[in-house]
Amino acid sequence: MRINADLTKILGKEHEEKWVALSKDRKKLVDSSENLVELRDRLGSKRNDYVYMRVLRSDMEYSFALSCQKR
Amino acid sequence: MSKKVTWKGYDYTIQAGPDGSWLPRPLIEVVLTSPESSEKVAVMAMVDSGTDGTIFHAQIAETLRIDKTKCKRGKIAGIGSLEGFRANVGILVPDFHAKLEIPVFFAENLPLDGLLGQKHFFQRFKIRFEKDIGRFFLALGQ
Numbered sequence A: 001m002r003i004n005a006d007l008t009k010i011l012g013k014e015h016e017e018k019w020v021a022l023s024k025d026r027k028k029l030v031d032s033s034e035n036l037v038e039l040r041d042r043l044g045s046k047r048n049d050y051v052y053m054r055v056l057r058s059d060m061e062y063s064f065a066l067s068c069q070k071r
Numbered sequence B: 001m002s003k004k005v006t007w008k009g010y011d012y013t014i015q016a017g018p019d020g021s022w023l024p025r026p027l028i029e030v031v032l033t034s035p036e037s038s039e040k041v042a043v044m045a046m047v048d049s050g051t052d053g054t055i056f057h058a059q060i061a062e063t064l065r066i067d068k069t070k071c072k073r074g075k076i077a078g079i080g081s082l083e084g085f086r087a088n089v090g091i092l093v094p095d096f097h098a099k100l101e102i103p104v105f106f107a108e109n110l111p112l113d114g115l116l117g118q119k120h121f122f123q124r125f126k127i128r129f130e131k132d133i134g135r136f137f138l139a140l141g142q
Helices: A036-049 B058-063
Strands: A019-022 A029-033 A051-054 A067-070 B008-011 B013-016 B022-025 B027-033 B040-047 B054-057 B072-078 B080-093 B098-107 B114-116 B125-130 B135-140
Touching (some): A029 A036, A036 B058, B027 B114, B040 B058, B058 B080, B058 B098, B072 B098
Antiparallel strands (some): A067 B072, B008 B135, B054 B114, B125 B135
16 A cells, blocks of 8 residues: 655644544544544544545644653 | 564654754554453653663553543653553554553653653664665564
């Protein structure tokens, strides 16, 4: 399966900071929501047919150097 | 004699960045499962050598029906910090049929799905970043 690596073709500003459901080849945007649980509920029995992604804002660059602290 | 390593190549995933730029990121599909339910969820996680452990968005834990009130609270730090909780989950890497059973920190307000860091992912997989050609490569470690 050829995977689409260019998500700029299917995602826009309106999807930023939301969860999106993508086809497994990432060529098609299926649905989006601010809440992952709601999104999967809406997709019902087909919810496991998709891959989910939280879309980052496009107006900033990110640094993810993170470490966990045990309490 | 050393065992032959079989590499699988991936394209960097291109997302929109500031001022109309493109930001290629090393994302792979992983499937998270929990011993607490039969739910599973496929998400796009970033291979991140700068992260110590394994971190996912807290809404993924909710999807897996993990009861966060029974989980140990914690905090992650870096540039800024996030609150969250820790739970044991399974992380399947479908391309390798490999499964990690590990403690994951579920961060509230993480801006992306998840980060696969040094402590678990980098110990299990060999990883080559070749950004100059827009590709990165994974192989199962020893």
